[in-house]
Amino acid sequence: MIKDATIVMILGMGTVFLVLLALLAMMTLGGRLAARFARPRPAAPAPGPVSGAAPDADPAGSDSQTRVAVAVATASRHGAQPERGVSK
């Protein structure tokens, strides 16, 4: 009976690992496919002017370089397509 139990143990652990390895492979593949084909998330809407705030209150700061950087980043985020073959 010990021999039978050993066989069951080997078969059982082997099957469990086989099934879960198959699942691992499919999850990894699915993750890569999702990263390739998933649409990029819409950028968070820029905060509008707060009522009562001073007209020159800018969440990005008053530095013009910072404003330019924010504008470039926003534009590239809206316009760029996901890079193919790269997973997240």
Place this chain on the structure above:
Amino acid sequence: MKYLTGRRLRLGLCLGLLLAAGAGVARAEPAEAAAGGPADAAVAVAVADDPGRPAGDDLSLRGGMERIAAATGLAAFLDDQWGAAVMLGVGLLLLYLGVAKGFEPLLLVPIGFGCLFVNAPFANMGAEHGLLGLIYNAGIENDLLPLLIFMGIGAMSDFSPLLGNPRVVLLGAAAQFGVFGTLLGVVLLNHLPGFDFSLKEASAIAIIGAADGPTSIVVGRRFAPDMMGSIAVAAYSYMALVPLIQPPIMRLLTTPHERRIRMRQEREVSRLERLLFPILILLVCIVFLPAAVPLMGSLALGNFIRECGAVERLSHAMQNEIMNVATILLGLGVGMQLDAVKFLRPATLGIISIGLMAFALGTAGGVVFAKVMNLFSPRNPINPLIGSAGVSAFPMAARVSTRLALEYDPQNVLLMHAMGANVAGQIGSIVAGGVILALFS
């Protein structure tokens, strides 16, 4: 003595008289008692006074008292059902553990009451048309209730932590050593006097190591129906004791440096991945292990309903109403298996002790395998403490891993990684159960 005065004293004397009469009847009419129990014996005595009348039509004071006395539980316990009295104590112990100690109260409370019901003399609640008999035949004999529980678990489970770090699925596989390693232990137990488990029974006992109640019930019912109650109670009790069982083993098998390993943040998981995952596990199961499809399919159904977002009402019902009703009925049905004849025997002691071994082996298997995985990916190591969460005790095992890691590094929060290993353990336990079903069905 001051309490034994007046009304209480009279009540006690009456009870004593009833008892004495009942015991006297039980002794005087052994043939009738053996044929139909003390209640039938009392009826037989009354009818013997006036054989022309059917039982119950003629009631003398003495005959009535004798009937009532013989129909009391105390008379039954004093006669030959002392085991039922012991099992009432077991039922009360389960209630105590569930309510006072907080050990899996959702299950132990209905199981405890099921144990009290089935061991109540003359109540016949475990008979075919008794409450427990009906529940068992309609809900457990055909696996309905365990599958409903799996649907609820699926509806409550979030597989994102697993999808974000898929390699931890292997920890769920390694922890199933608790099942198959224990199988050898059960077979070795047969060398002790009083134990004689077949390979099927040994497999049903070993499934305790899956740390998964519904799977234990499904496998136990098929291959060891007489031991199903003991197996389920052992599984649920040890699941509740995971915070006590696992930490010493985890400390024994890891170094302080390993316990402080910080894991990389998981990647973000898209909704599409979460939606497709239940379909994926179902397809994998259909292809590789159809015997596990009922269990895995129920889990997948519940999780798909949760993730699709189109049927919020059903998702809510599965997580709440269906799950709660199924839990109550399953607990009562399992409690029905705790009758004295089935429970009070040496095999139960073996099951209880081997169950502890099963949990220990499962924990060790996960922790050691995490260390082995680190040999192959030193740049992205796994904290071995999450290996113990590969057993299916959800979410207790994940909490234990997280808590232990925080003891050694208060900034190291492993909860999501441990949850990933934990849901992998759920899947692994179903696969382990499916393997046993496929091998022996």
